[in-house]
Amino acid sequence: MALYLLIFLVTLLVVGGSIAMLMLARTPRYRTEPQHLLRLFERVLNGQASESEWHTVVGYPIRHDAYLEGVRRSAQRIMEEHGRSLRSQQGGSLLSRTGREELTALRDHLAARLALEEGRREF
Template sequence: MTVVITLLLSFCFFALIIWALMHMHTPRFRMDREQFVRGLEDVIAGQADDNEWRILTGYPMRHDPELERLRLECLAIEETEYTGGSPHLFTRAGIERLRAVREQLLPQDNDKTDNTKEL
């Protein structure tokens, strides 16, 4: 009888563990636009190392298609302009291209036009 109870309790215990593992969610890392801009600015200023660059570009941005497009653009820049040196990880041309990516993320100031000329 003790063996049956032990086997039943063991089965219930392992079933509970398996059920819990099936319903657990892995933590998600989400980078927002401000964090991405700060990371780009660090790379441009020569204050980021290779690890920071990998964190910046290594995770897909499925939650923001525009940010994902810019991340992929950064990876394309990496293919041709990455040096891995210190303090700057990129060539001058690469840094300029990263600045252009950063500019796409910064809020645009809409110049107010004077509509009185049209009247």
């Protein structure tokens, strides 16, 4: 009888602890920041990013910042209009020349806005 009670209490403790941990744990969330987009844009312009990396970052909606969502949608439009997935698989650039120029302008605009925001935080 004592062995039965011991096994029951240990099982109850393990199951109860597992349920408590699951109830207290939060769902992990990915939050795209301006630095993530800038890093990706640099990698694409240098010919180092893959199409899957592009879709992983740009394909995920940004709900916490309307401006970043606009940048993400612009980047998505650039890929739709100027993307070259076959060339990138063979070691070429992910975007055409026009696409790279548009992405450079988008990157510069995002970097300038980020620098302006950081300058405001210092004061």
